[in-house]
Amino acid sequence: MKALQMTDSIPRFAMSKGLARLRPGTFWGPLACMRYRDVDPPDLPTPEWLRVRTTYGGICGSDIGTITLHASTTTSVFTSFPFTFGHENAGVISELGPATPAGFEVGQRVVVDPLLSYEQRGIENPDGIPANLCQIFDLGDVSEGLMTGFCRDTGGSWSEEFVAHPSQVLQVPDNVSDEEAVLTEPFAVSLHAVLQNMPSDDDTVLVIGGGVIGLCTIAALRGLGSKARIIAIARYGFQAEEAQRLGADVVLGKTRGKALDQKLLETLGARSLKPVLGPNLIVGGADVVFDCVGSPSSFEQGVRFAGSGGTVVLIGLAGKLDGIDWTPVWLNELTIRGAFAYAMEEWQGEELSTMALALRLMAEKKVDLGSLVTHRFALDDYREALTTVTSKGNSGVVKAVFDFR
Numbered sequence: 001m002k003a004l005q006m007t008d009s010i011p012r013f014a015m016s017k018g019l020a021r022l023r024p025g026t027f028w029g030p031l032a033c034m035r036y037r038d039v040d041p042p043d044l045p046t047p048e049w050l051r052v053r054t055t056y057g058g059i060c061g062s063d064i065g066t067i068t069l070h071a072s073t074t075t076s077v078f079t080s081f082p083f084t085f086g087h088e089n090a091g092v093i094s095e096l097g098p099a100t101p102a103g104f105e106v107g108q109r110v111v112v113d114p115l116l117s118y119e120q121r122g123i124e125n126p127d128g129i130p131a132n133l134c135q136i137f138d139l140g141d142v143s144e145g146l147m148t149g150f151c152r153d154t155g156g157s158w159s160e161e162f163v164a165h166p167s168q169v170l171q172v173p174d175n176v177s178d179e180e181a182v183l184t185e186p187f188a189v190s191l192h193a194v195l196q197n198m199p200s201d202d203d204t205v206l207v208i209g210g211g212v213i214g215l216c217t218i219a220a221l222r223g224l225g226s227k228a229r230i231i232a233i234a235r236y237g238f239q240a241e242e243a244q245r246l247g248a249d250v251v252l253g254k255t256r257g258k259a260l261d262q263k264l265l266e267t268l269g270a271r272s273l274k275p276v277l278g279p280n281l282i283v284g285g286a287d288v289v290f291d292c293v294g295s296p297s298s299f300e301q302g303v304r305f306a307g308s309g310g311t312v313v314l315i316g317l318a319g320k321l322d323g324i325d326w327t328p329v330w331l332n333e334l335t336i337r338g339a340f341a342y343a344m345e346e347w348q349g350e351e352l353s354t355m356a357l358a359l360r361l362m363a364e365k366k367v368d369l370g371s372l373v374t375h376r377f378a379l380d381d382y383r384e385a386l387t388t389v390t391s392k393g394n395s396g397v398v399k400a401v402f403d404f405r
Contacts, residue, residue, distance in 0.1 A: 003039045003159035004382055006066060008081040017069050027068045028386045034067050036382060039084065042155040042163050045142050046122065047099035049163050052112060056182040056373075057157030057402040058088025059389050061211065062317055063149075067386065072319030079150050080143035086157030086402075087114035087149030090172065090181035094161060101166055109172040111184045112164040113355045114147035115341055116154070120165040132192075132341040147341070158379065158402055170355055173363040179370040180362050182401055183216070185342075187362075187369060188354040190216035190292075193315045193339035194224060195347070195354070199288045201227040204268065206285075207243075208302055209292035210234025210253065211392075212372060212399050213315055215242050217290050222247035223367040224347075231267055231286065233260070233301075238396050242372065264305055278325065279304070286310060294318035303328045303336075311335040375400040 012033045020026040028034055044051065063085050065071035093108045117131035118124065121140025138144040145151025148162060155162030172181045190213055199205050199221070205228045207217050218230055232248040234240040240251040252263050261280070265272055270284035285307035291298050294316025302312045303326070312334055328334065342354030352360075361367050375397050377385035385402065388395040 001039060001041060001160040002036065002379055003084045003155070004086075004379065005035050005037065005039065005082040005084050007033050007035055009033055013069060020068070024390070025383070025387065028383050032067070033069070034085075035082070036380070039155075039159065041161055042153060044095075044097045044163055045153055045165075047097045048101070049097045049165055050093055050100050050104060050169065051095035051161055051163050052089070052091040052110060052169075053094040053161050054086075054089060054091045054157045054159065054402075054404045055109075055178050056090045056376075057086040057159075057379075057404070058182045058185070059385060059400045059402070060088050060186065061213070063087075064386070064389060065317065068390075071317065074319070075146060078137035078144050078146045080145055080152040083145065083150050083152045084156035084159050084162070085149055086159065086162070087147050088182055088185045088401075089114070089148075089157035089162075090178050090184075091157070091161075093169070104166060104169065109178070109181070110169050111172055111181050111355065111359070112148060112162075113168045113170065113188075113342065113353060114149055114185065115168070116142060116145050116147055116151055119167045130343040132343045160404060170353075170359060173359060176359060176362045177370050178405075179373040180368075181359075183212070183369045183372060183399065184355055184358045184362070186212050186399075187216045187219065187367070188342040188358040189213060189315065189339070190220040191224075191358055191361075192342045192345070192354045193217065193290060193313055194220040194226075195345050196339060197288055197290075197311055197313050197337060198224070199226060199228040203228045203287035204307075205230045205287065206264075206268075206289045206302070206305060207232045207248070207292060208289065208298045209316065210236065210239030210243055210251075211292065214290075214292035215239070215246055215372060215398070216369070217292055217315065218243055218246045218248050219367045219369060223361045228288075231264075233264075236393060236396075238398065242398060246367075268305065268307075270305070270307075282328070284308075289313065290315055291318075292316050296321045296323055300324050303334060306332065306334050308332040309334075311337060314338045372399045373401055374398045376403040377401070378403060 142153040149156035272280040
């Protein structure tokens, strides 16, 4: 079968990194670390595992960061090459292993929680450490990998099929479309971040970023019943429209720099004081900030516009953030928190996985995310797909997927 895989070729890394300055398409060209090629379907790692035929494979910002060699190499210790991309997924069970437990059937519509933690690796968890914080992503029954789509043994949804441990597999409710189902994973990312940092109803929340994670964060807040005032920053008009539809009270965009700062000041009711040198000090601000971008500029914007005693949550995959003025962090006693993936959550007296809660909110129509899938591509049109995703201003893409139907 065909698959899009990532290799760890140092010569390819060096060549594509250098040439990309002149030709951005180099990252999905013949010299790239990403390869489009024939691969054998992955074997079932143990008899409990099962096989999933892909319906949709979502294209995530973390995939793009890996392909363009922009992502931090820190987590490469939890990666095994060559791996098939694709952790966002929707599919159908196509094969059961000889020891797959009861309750699974060939033909079931499913999504796969991609996290490869204790249970998936056949490792006991006597201390009850949350799955996303396990730090054993290099041990056990499968090769190194934080999740499906970054592990050579599991395959990924950027191919016709991949394999999953039964503990990862969730049945898709009949009233949830495939377009919504493929968004379960990014929605769960935002849900986890919001559940860990739930604002009060009288709080002001600032959501930085109008991409899928930013939009899903707004949806998560409203889907969980938050009445907090939500201010969103969206770069493009089509993102702003979705942010408003999903429940943002105020959406700021189309401006940057000082003009955006002024709009934020007015919206937050904050003051701006000019120091001898450098950017203005902001007095007042949001109670909770969700940075859904993870860039140096978005993080600095987050800490500047967080109010005294506020919380800044990093959902975007921040790597090296150079040149940040950390003065507001200590001056305003801010809390800086990270949010990684998903786990088991406490919600309304019940313990359930974030992915299961995401599907429940979709099925109960507390959120409506299907329209976020704006572009579909065949796998062999991957060059067009990646060009589209990396030029949002021209393409108007919100979420692009590989379509295997």
